[in-house]
Every structure is written in structure tokens, then in C-alpha cells.
């Protein structure tokens with residue numbers, strides 16, 4: 252079992268790196284069982300580009316508990332976190348590199364804070380956005396709204412030359428979200444539990 | 448009486464129009480809130496008196512303060528007349544915002560004045576103004592604006608002021624005269640209008656129903672309900688002298704950036 | 717075990733409810749809703765022992781008059797009459813109203829602008845610092861009981877956090893000098909946070925409430941908090957008679 256997971260992580264990281272290097276908008280569909288493996292690979296990948304500007308949007312886990320094993324990431328001032336769930340759960344500690352959104356239904360505020368995060372940053376640096384995850388937004392919002400949000404978001408990030416990685420959890424995926432993810436992504440990485 | 452009022456309003460809009468023609472180039476007063484200026488096609492037409500409407504907590508005071516601070520940033524002097532909140536409370540709240548620059552207040556680019564102190568000093572009855580009281584107050588407001596050479600003026604709130612005026616006629620007269628003399632000075636005015644939280648179908652933009660007809664523009668701060676969460680919205684209802692967007696924007700208030708706007712997602716309305 | 721020294725509140729049944737009175741050095745916050753006769757309670761407490769009485773809404777004469785009506789002497793009281801000082805300051809500061817001719821003069825307009833924006837100038841520009849006066853009087857007094865009737869005045873004149881800081885300092889003074897300090901505050905008109913913070917630093921919290929029962933009103937006095945004596949928390953119904961507060965049924969809550 253463990254052996255397989257390891258291979259999975261290794262393979263994943265390379266796949267992500269490949270996809271991201273040639274595509275501006277990458278979608279990842281992952282079974283919930285493999286979610287933490289994916290996050291590990293993503294963090295490892297982020298670690299290989301410490302000089303880039305990263306914005307990490309979390310709707311899945313509170314900012315504080317995202318990085319139990321990645322403390323170097325949490326303190327990297329080049330990574331800006333936008334945390335949509337801590338506030339609603341009543342656990343927001345002030346942190347200089349984390350922006351708290353009142354609730355995941357404040358989609359406009361999320362858009363605003365994402366785009367604000369890249370303001371006044373070095374233009375020559377590569378800019379990335381991770382959405383963790385698009386499908387969990389549907390828990391808090393009606394699907395057509397999330398579709399509209401994602402459309403706006405990808406339109407704007409493309410204009411500003413920001414590379415996006417959009418995670419979706421397979422079990423949370425509905426037709427609406429699948430459709431918009433396919434439509435707005437240049438590349439989809441789909442993981443099966445039996446993968447590799 | 449009715450006809451008189453209508454006539455006056457007409458005269459005023461003609462006057463505005465002429466002024467607008469003669470200063471096409473630089474005829475807009477930028478609020479400094481990017482998305483709002485875009486919606487206004489550049490800004491509020493100079494000399495307009497605009498009603499900023501919303502229920503308590505909708506962000507009227509914050510927006511007006513940001514308007515003045517942004518003006519100061521562009522070298523335009525402004526004055527904020529507060530009636531509902533005492534100065535120390537107002538400044539305490541506003542100091543929490545990143546846009547607030549104490550320096551502008553200290554340098555006199557942004558003047559914050561407690562209108563209650565002024566009226567007390569004028570010996571006005573604190574509860575109800577008679578016609579002479581109202582015209583004394585009006586004169587002083589004009590004199591202050593003139594003396595400070597302000598290009599931006601805010602009264603927060605006009606509702607509280609109207610409350611002290613005894614008839615619809617007086618309210619009409621007061622706002623009209625204030626608006627036209629300030630317009631003459633090239634001063635752009637925002638009057639805040641506090642309304643009760645709205646019930647669907649019975650939207651009114653001012654408590655006395657008069658303010659909204661005299662104003663050159665109406666900006667409405669409302670909200671939409673999204674699965675029980677409230678999203679703040681801003682909508683320009685009318686604005687003489689400019690083509691403007693009529694769509695609702697989502698409005699965000701944060702300590703860091705104060706008020707920011709972004710288009711409202713439509714499926715959410 | 718050391719002997720605890722008590723100071724009587726001046727109301728027999730209230731002393732009983734507190735099982736002896738107020739411990740020396742304690743700060744007592746008295747909260748009352750409008751209509752609870754809270755302003756009378758302050759005066760009745762002032763009717764025994766030697767007292768420093770700080771009055772903000774009523775002048776010294778008003779207080780004396782009311783106290784005499786209840787048959788309470790005032791020879792034991794040292795007054796700090798902030799109410800009169802405030803009125804004088806207003807009269808001095810605002811002066812007579814301007815006439816319309818004066819309004820037109822430039823220097824008068826400048827003066828108006830300055831006055832109208834004055835309360836955001838630093839505190840040193842304040843004509844008279846009532847908070848400093850308060851702190852100073854309390855530091856200097858040798859009286860056993862100190863009654864501040866009311867704190868409301870200071871909260872309306874100064875930022876809340878500043879008032880709170882001064883109250884903390886006064887509390888320390890009071891505790892060091894083993895006097896009994898009573899702070900009277902109208903309930904429900906200030907921010908809830910401030911009320912909670914004040915309750916938090918007080919050793920004893922007494923609350924007066926008026927409840928409507930059918931067509932009549934019943935008044936209750938509750939000991940909400942008593943530091944180190946949780947068992948003495950209790951409630952009593954009261955009426956105000958010609959000789960002051962009468963506590964009727966007394967119940968222990970804990």
C-alpha cells in the first residue's frame with residue numbers, strides 16, 4: 252500500500268510540473284482518498300519555486316492546519332494565503348501573509364482579494380494561483396454562481412499572466428463544475444485511485 | 448407651491464448642463480475608488496450634489512471619508528460635516544482604515560467639523576430649526592466652504608439635518624440652495640441619507656422623500672442575500688451629467704483598502 | 717486567618733445580603749437601567765461614613781437637596797462638583813451666540829471652523845480635563861468611601877479606552893488605600909464591550925433592574941459578582957420609600 256502511494260506522489264509531482272510549465276490553466280480532478288497525497292506533491296512543487304509569487308486559496312482546510320509538515324511554506328512571505336473558512340469557523344489569528352474572507356459565499360470578495368494579492372508585486376516574477384478547491388465552493392454556493400465566479404477568475408488571471416492550478420475533488424464534482432473546469436482549463440490531470 | 452419647486456429643479460439642471468458643456472475636459476470629480484469612477488465614466492460630474500443612500504452600517508460614512516482622503520491625495524481640499532457621530536468616535540473608527548492619512552487632517556486638506564457644535568455656537572435651537580435658523584446655518588456652511596476653498600463637501604447625514612427642518616418646503620429649499628451655491632464654487636457634494644433596511648418593493652432613497660428629487664445623483668448602498676450571507680452592493684441609480692453604469696457592484700469593506708468594488712455575480716441576485 | 721474589614725453600604729439589608737458590607741479596598745460597579753432609582757442608591761450610600769462624592773449630572777446643591785428630602789445629612793461629604801464645572805466651561809467656551817453680522821466676518825468663520833473641529837485636536841487643547849481632575853481628587857482624598865455618580869459623563873466626553881484606563885488606575889489607588897469605591901453606570905447605553913470590561917475589573921457588581929409584571933413594575937437588586945465570595949451572590953426585590961431603599965425578599969442564587 253505504502254509503496255504505491257509513494258510512486259503516486261512521485262508521479263504526481265512530475266505531472267503537475269509538466270502541466271504547469273506549458274499551460275496557463277491546469278485543472279486537477281482527484282478522488283478524495285488521494286487528496287492529501289496531491290497536496291503533498293503540490294507543496295513539494297511549490298518548494299521548487301520559492302521565488303515565484305504564489306497565492307493559495309483555501310476553502311478546504313483552515314490556513315493554520317494546512318501545513319503541519321511544511322512550516323517553511325507557511326513562513327515564506329512570497330506565498331499569500333486567502334482563507335475562506337477559518338473566519339466562519341471562528342478561528343482567525345492575524346497573520347501577515349494570510350487574508351481571511353468572512354465566508355466562502357463572499358465570491359466577489361474572494362475575486363477581489365486574489366487580484367489584490369498580485370498588486371505591487373515584482374512584475375518579472377512568475378505568478379501562480381492555487382484553488383483548493385473549486386468543488387468545495389459548491390458546498391457553500393449554488394453551482395451556476397461558482398461557474399460564473401470561475402469564468403471571471405480565469406478571464407482575469409489570463410489577462411494578468413497568472414498561472415492557475417484548480418483542484419477539484421471527484422466526489423464533489425457535479426456536471427456544472429465539470430463542464431466549466433473543462434472549458435476554462437488548458438490541461439486536465441485526472442487521477443484514478445488505480446493510477447500507475 | 449408644487450410648481451415653484453418643479454421650476455427650481457428645472458432651472459438648476461439647465462445651469463448644470465451649461466457648466467458641463469463649458470468644462471468638458473476636466474468636468475469630473477474622481478472619487479478615487481477605481482471601479483466606482485469607471486462606473487461613473489470618470490467620476491462624479493463636478494458641482495453635483497449626490498445622495499449616498501443606505502441603511503445604518505452600509506458603509507456611507509466610510510465611503511465619504513475615503514472620497515475626501517482620495518481628494519486630498521489629488522490636492523483637493525475637502526470638508527466633512529458630521530451630525531450623527533461625535534468627532535472622536537468618527538476619527539476612532541476611521542483610523543482603523545489603511546486609507547486614512549492623519550497628515551491630511553493635520554494639514555487642513557481634510558477638515559472634519561462637528562455640525563452640532565457649529566449650530567450650538569450659532570445659538571440655534573437644537574431640536575427644531577425655524578426658517579431663520581435654517582438660513583443662518585446655510586450661510587455658515589457656505590462661508591466655511593468658501594473660506595476653506597473646498598472642492599469636496601460631505602454632510603453626514605442629511606437625514607439628521609432634515610429632521611430638524613420643520614416642513615418639506617424647508618427641506619427642499621435648504622438642499623436646493625446648498626447644492627446650487629456649492630456648485631457655483633465648483634464643489635462636489637455628497638449628502639448621506641440614512642434609510643431603514645429596505646423591504647422588497649418599497650424602496651425609497653430618502654426618509655423625507657424630497658432629498659432624492661433635488662439631488663443630482665443617487666448612489667445606493669444595499670445588499671443581496673446569498674444563502675443567508677449578506678453581500679454588500681453599490682448601485683448608481685441616477686447621476687446627472689454623465690453616462691453611468693446601472694448594474695449592481697459587490698462592495699467590500701476591509702481595514703486594508705477601505706471600500707472596493709467588483710462586479711456582482713449575476714446568478715447570485 | 718486575617719480579619720476582613722467591611723464598610724457599610726448604608727442600607728441594612730444590603731449589608732446583610734453582602735454578609736457584612738463591602739470589603740475595604742473593593743471597587744463596586746453599580747449598574748442600573750433608567751427608572752431603577754439608581755441615582756438615589758448612590759446618595760444613600762453616601763449617607764454614612766466619611767465620603768468623597770463626585771457628581772457629574774447634578775450639581776452639589778441638587779444632590780444636597782435630594783439627600784435632605786430623604787433625611788440624610790451631608791456634613792460627612794466632601795463634594796467634587798464636575799457638573800457645575802462643566803456648565804461653567806460650556807458657558808465660557810460657547811459664549812453668547814453670534815449674530816448674523818459677526819458670522820460674516822472672516823475671523824469669526826475661522827474661529828467657528830476651529831471650534832467645530834476642536835475635539836479631534838490633542839487632549840492638551842481641551843479647555844478642562846475632567847478625567848485628570850477625577851483621578852487627582854481620588855488620589856488625594858482621605859475619605860473612606862468614594863462614590864462616582866456617574867461614569868456616564870466621562871464616557872460621553874472621552875474615548876472609551878481612555879476612560880477604561882483611568883478606571884483601572886483609580887481601582888489600583890482604591891485597593892492600595894483600602895477605601896471603598898462605588899462607580900455608578902447607566903445600563904445599556906454604552907457599548908456592551910465596555911460594560912463587560914468594567915464588570916471584569918470590578919470586585920463587586922450590583923445591578924438594579926425594573927421588570928414589568930402585568931401592569932405593575934417590580935424592581936430587583938442583584939449581586940452579580942462578589943470576588944472571593946461566590947456564595948454571597950443573591951437577589952432582592954426592592955422599593956424606594958421616603959427613607960430610601962427597602963430590600964424585601966432576599967434570595968441566594970448560589
Ligand SMILES: Nc1ncnc2c1ncn2[C@@H]1O[C@H](COP(=O)(O)OP(=O)(O)O)[C@@H](O)[C@H]1O
Nearest residue numbers: 502503504505506507508509510543700701702
Ligand atoms: N476596520 C474595518 N474593517 C472592515 N470593515 C469595517 C471596519 N470598520 C467598519 N467596518 C464595516 O463598515 C461598516 C460601517 O460602515 P459605516 O461607514 O460606518 O456605515 P454607515 O455610515 O452607513 O452607518 C460596519 O458595519 C462594519 O461592518
Ligand SMILES: [Mg+2]
Nearest residue numbers: 507508509603
Ligand atoms: Mg455613518
